[in-house]
Amino acid sequence: xxxxxxxxxxxxxxxxxxxxxxxxxxxxxxxxxxxxxxxxxxxxxxxxxxxxxxxxxxxxxxxxxxxxxxxxxxxxxxxxxxxxxxxxxxxxxxxxxxxxxxxxxxxxxxxxxxxxxxxxxxxxxxxxxxxxxxxxxxxxxxxxxxxxxxxxxxxxxxxxxxxxxxxxxxxxxxxxxxxxxxxxxxxxxxxxxxxxxxxxxxxxxxxxxxxxxxxxxxxxxxxxxxxxxxxxxxxxxxxxxxxxxxxxxxxxxxxxxxxxxxxxxxxxxxxxxxxxxxxxxxxxxxxxxxxxxxxxxxxxxxxxxxxxxxxxxxxxxxxxxxxxxxxxxxxxxxxxxxxxxxxxxxxxxxxxxxxxxxxxxxxxxxxxxxxxxxxxxxxxxxxxxxxxxxxxxxxxxxxxxxxxxxxxxxxxxxxxxxxxxxxxxxxxxxxxxxxxxxxxxxxxxxxxxxxxxxxxxxxxxxxxxxxxxxxxxxxxxxx
Amino acid sequence: xxxxxxxxxxxxxxxxxxxxxxxxxxxxxxxxxxxxxxxxxxxxxxxxxxxxxxxxxxxxxxxxxxxxxxxxxxxxxxxxxxxxxxxxxxxxxxxxxxxxxxxxxxxxxxxxxxxxxxxxxxxxxxxxxxxxxxxxxxxxxxxxxxxxxxxxxxxxxxxxxxxxxxxxxxxxxxxxxxxxxxxxxxxxxxxxxxxxxxxxxxxxxxxxxxxxxxxxxxxxxxxxx
Numbered sequence: 156x157x158x159x160x161x162x163x164x165x166x167x168x169x170x171x172x173x174x175x176x177x178x179x180x181x182x183x184x185x186x187x188x189x190x191x192x193x194x195x196x197x198x199x200x201x202x203x204x205x206x207x208x209x210x211x212x213x214x215x216x217x218x219x220x221x222x223x224x225x226x227x228x229x230x231x232x233x234x235x236x237x238x239x240x241x242x243x244x245x246x247x248x249x250x251x252x253x254x255x256x257x258x259x260x261x262x263x264x265x266x267x268x269x270x271x272x273x274x275x276x277x278x279x280x281x282x283x284x285x286x287x288x289x290x291x292x293x294x295x296x297x298x299x300x301x302x303x304x305x306x307x308x309x310x311x312x313x314x315x316x317x318x319x320x321x322x323x324x325x326x327x328x329x330x331x332x333x334x335x336x337x338x339x340x341x342x343x344x345x346x347x348x349x350x351x352x353x354x355x356x357x358x359x360x361x362x363x364x365x366x367x368x369x370x371x372x373x374x375x376x377x378x379x380x381x382x383x384x385x386x387x388x389x390x391x392x393x394x395x396x397x398x399x400x401x402x403x404x405x406x407x408x409x410x411x412x413x414x415x416x417x418x419x420x421x422x423x424x425x426x427x428x429x430x431x432x433x434x435x436x437x438x439x440x441x442x443x444x445x446x447x448x449x450x451x452x453x454x455x456x457x458x459x460x461x462x463x464x465x466x467x468x469x470x471x472x473x474x475x476x477x478x479x480x481x482x483x484x485x486x487x488x489x490x491x492x493x494x495x496x497x498x499x500x501x502x503x504x505x506x507x508x509x510x511x512x513x514x515x516x517x518x519x520x521x522x523x524x525x526x527x528x529x530x531x532x533x534x535x536x537x538x539x540x541x542x543x544x545x546x547x548x549x550x551x552x553x554x555x556x557x558x559x560x561x562x563x564x565x566x567x568x569x570x571x572x573x574x575x576x577x578x579x580x581x582x583x584x585x586x587x588x589x590x591x592x593x594x595x596x597x598x599x600x601x602x603x604x605x606x607x608x609x610x611x612x613x614x615x616x617x618x619x620x621x622x623x624x625x626x627x628x629x630x631x632x633x634x
Numbered sequence: 635x636x637x638x639x640x641x642x643x644x645x646x647x648x649x650x651x652x653x654x655x656x657x658x659x660x661x662x663x664x665x666x667x668x669x670x671x672x673x674x675x676x677x678x679x680x681x682x683x684x685x686x687x688x689x690x691x692x693x694x695x696x697x698x699x700x701x702x703x704x705x706x707x708x709x710x711x712x713x714x715x716x717x718x719x720x721x722x723x724x725x726x727x728x729x730x731x732x733x734x735x736x737x738x739x740x741x742x743x744x745x746x747x748x749x750x751x752x753x754x755x756x757x758x759x760x761x762x763x764x765x766x767x768x769x770x771x772x773x774x775x776x777x778x779x780x781x782x783x784x785x786x787x788x789x790x791x792x793x794x795x796x797x798x799x800x801x802x803x804x805x806x807x808x809x810x811x812x813x814x815x816x817x818x819x820x821x822x823x824x825x826x827x828x829x830x831x832x833x834x835x836x837x838x839x840x841x842x843x844x845x846x847x848x849x850x851x852x853x854x855x856x857x858x859x
Contacts, residue, residue: 547741551648551697559694576816576830 156443157450165392165451169399172355173205178404181352182319182359188366192411203404210403213410219456220492221374221417223281223311224342226332231311232280234374234419234458237490239525240280241483241518242313243273243511244465244499245348247286251470251500251507253591258469258505262290263630266303268598269498272508274308275597278518279497279511283313286506292624294318298325299629301345302614305332306606306632313376313495315348319360322347322367324621328614329373340372346419346460346493350378351401353386365405369412376421376460376493377405382434383441385427394444398422399451406457419493420452421460423503434502435467437478442485449489461486464496464514465503471510471586475500479510480517487521509590516569523564531558568593603634636660638673645678646685648698650705657706667713675706679749686833693742693832700749707751722753724843727769728779729757731790736783739812739832743779746832747839763790763797770803776843779835782812791815792823807842811835 157165179202180186186201196203220235232240250261250269266288273282284300291299297317304312305328316322325347326339333339349365352358357365368375379401381387387394402420409416424445426438435441445461452459463482466475479496486494497518498511532554533539542552549555566572568589573581584592605611615629636659644652653675660670682699685691711722726747730737737759744754755773757765761780770778778798782788791810798804807826810819820828827842829835 548738550694550742550745551701556694556698559692565692574813574830576828580830580834 156447159454161392162451162454165395165399166454168396169403170207170210172396172400173210173404173407174207175204176355176400177202177204178351178400179203179356180362181356182362185357185359185362185366189362189408192408194407194411205404205407209411210407213407214403214455214457216410216414217406217418217457218415220458221343223346223374224344225311226305226309226344228333228338228342234417234492236492238492239487239490239494239522240492241278241464241486241494241497241514241521242281243269243279243283243285243497243506244462244495244503245283245285245313245315247499247504247506249501249505250286251505251509253508253587253594256470256587258501260289261286261506263288263299263303264633266300267307267633269506269508269511270304270307271601272594272597273498273511274310275601276512276515278515278522280493281311281313282308283495284315285498290628290630292622292627294624295324295618295622295627297321298328299618301325302328302618303632305329305344306611309604311344311346313346313348313493316360316364319363320367322364322371322373324617326367326371326373328617330371331610331613336371340413343372343374343417346374346376346417348376348378348421349405350380350423351405353379353381353401354397355400355404357404362408365408366412369409369416372413372416374417374419375405375409376419377402378421378423378460378462380434381422381424381444382427383424383438383444384429387424389440391440391443391447394424395447395451398424398444398448402448418457419460420448420455420457421493422448423462424448433467436462436465436502437467437482442482445491446485446489449491453490458492459490460493460495461489461491462495462503463491464494464517465499466510467500467502469501469505471500471507471513475510476513479514480520483514483517483521484524487525508594509587512590512593513569513586516567519564519566520570531562605632636663636665636670636674638677641674642678642681645675645699645702645706646681648695648702650698650702653702654705654709657709661709661713667710671710671714675703675710676751679703683833696749697745700745703749703751723751723840724776725753725755725773726777726779726839726843727755727757727766727773727775728781729761729766729769730759731780731782731787731794732760732762733790734782734784734787735759736812737781739783740779740781742832743781743811743829743835746836750836750840752836752839752843763794766794767798767801767803770798770806775806777839778806778808779839780808780810782810782815785814788812788814788819791825795824809835809838809842 180189190196194203222233223231225231249258282304301314329344330336330339347368379398383389406418409418424441425434425436426441449459463486464479466478468474497514498506543549641656686696748754780791809827810825817828827838829838
């Protein structure tokens with residue numbers, strides 16, 4: 156999409172913006188902490204300048220990839236190169252109830268159900284703290300989601316904090332699954348999302364979270380949320396400069412705190428709808444920004460992340476299918492290492508388990524589409540074609556028997572490949588019934604892997620003792 | 635004593651060299667012909683059919699097993715004929731109807747049906763009513779199968795059915811299939827049956843051709859319905 160000379164011009168412009176316009180650190184304490192790292196800032200405006208040499212040094216010190224580890228500390232997956240992982244999107248405020256088809260607030264039991272189903276899906280790489288349970292005091296809800304995910308699944312989790320000091324509590328909890336704090340940095344269990352506040356600004360909460368994550372060595376995805384035409388140039392190149400400046404400001408801070416902290420070149424650029432005043436992340440011009448910044452990240456040798464594969468539709472309708480499929484295919488082609496999107500509807504406000512199940516299938520399709528095209532016993536081709544002409548088919552050919560299982564992907568029930576009559580014979584099930592069956596099977600087959608009871612008690616005590624609400628009512632986990 | 639379990643297994647694997655050899659060995663040991671057919675071959679094909687139905691194996695594996703079955707039937711057929719008359723599951727005359735050159739689905743049905751023990755007389759593509767009638771008479775067909783891919787050619791199926799009846803062959807069941815075909819179309823033109831895929835076509839053939847009480851043929855399942 157971008158030629159190298161244009162990428163270099165965009166980066167030159169980015170360095171210029173960082174060095175001259177600088178980044179606003181919107182908190183006195185955060186400003187002081189950032190300046191203490193060796194960056195020059197104006198105390199009056201709290202705008203910090205990022206010299207090009209320092210940013211380039213930070214890019215060099217940031218790893219080009221890293222390994223995520225599971226709850227038990229075993230290597231889980233590597234985020235590097237063009238390895239693509241599809242992950243549930245994060246932080247919805249509501250869910251689409253799969254039984255009633257209505258939108259409602261979620262509770263802890265919903266979250267546990269989600270975590271159990273998500274960890275059973277073969278193409279959803281790891282979990283995220285997908286939505287916010289409302290049966291928990293809001294000041295501990297960020298960490299509580301992470302606890303529920305860790306208590307329900309051994310997979311790593313994409314997460315993040317809601318308050319300025321939320322990271323500390325969550326990091327402490329994660330470190331209890333490791334030998335100590337340094338062991339958590341060496342074997343990360345999570346990626347934390349840190350969002351600058353476009354344009355060119357870090358809020359008090361976000362900069363504190365970024366500094367704390369880096370201090371703990373927790374991998375960070377820096378996720379600017381541009382609104383093209385409103386708080387970003389409406390054109391792709393201008394948007395990319397703004398986007399890159401915000402990501403690289405976060406990356407530089409993280410590297411100054413702790414060189415080698417993994418940082419994903421992330422993003423959730425959206426268009427600004429000039430009539431409705433909404434912010435579609437799936438807008439076609441936003442998709443162009445996504446795919447372009449992936450190229451910039453790869454040019455810099457950094458792992459990258461995107462909010463793609465989600466939908467701005469309210470329901471699992473054709474729009475949702477199209478937006479999710481387009482997003483996931485583009486993300487796979489762009490080589491995003493972590494793609495946050497599956498399961499999400501309505502401008503990241505509503506999570507749907509049925510959509511997650513469908514998106515798992517889309518993820519499989521995207522992975523299969525982007526597999527390498529290789530010579531597989533089909534060059535020279537003439538002998539194979541002569542066999543075809545002689546036999547009239549290749550169904551029982553040695554070549555077919557060897558290659559069809561890996562070449563011809565057979566989708567699961569969410570992609571209906573029956574013809575009308577077969578569909579009727581199999582009960583005329585619509586997508587909700589089919590998704591429901593997958594979900595119920597996942598829940599029935601779920602094998603509990605509870606946290607050690609003593610550690611579990613310790614974690615719950617951590618929440619109880621640090622919650623603003625005295626003696627909060629912390630729900631037990633379903634069996 | 636013939637090892638039918640091993641024979642079933644080799645059949646399942648589509649081993650078209652071992653299965654006929656084991657068939658010969660079983661006969662040489664004095665095993666009854668119908669026992670070899672039922673316990674050695676049909677029992678194996680039943681597993682193939684079940685596994686196909688439950689998505690444990692797929693079309694290539696079914697066809698390989700069918701090919702091995704066919705190779706064993708070459709050994710068994712003359713003896714069966716001598717002992718029991720014509721013991722094949724039945725003779726099916728099939729073809730793609732006049733004006734239509736699409737035969738992939740029809741060929742697949744033919745291969746699957748052969749694996750289930752049917753004798754297939756394949757008339758190819760662009761088959762006229764006269765050719766169907768002539769072949770049905772010549773081969774004493776138990777069933778006639780027609781396929782069409784095009785909505786413009788499927789209407790010819792009714793012509794064939796009507797002419798079959800006029801020719802005094804109305805007693806021969808006629809099955810139809812193909813992308814534009816449905817059960818309601820089959821009902822409309824007076825066809826005896828319709829199948830949505832090759833697996834269920836074979837099931838349909840068995841239902842329409844097996845005499846009452848012929849459990850060996852009725853249970854030899856190839857492909858799911």
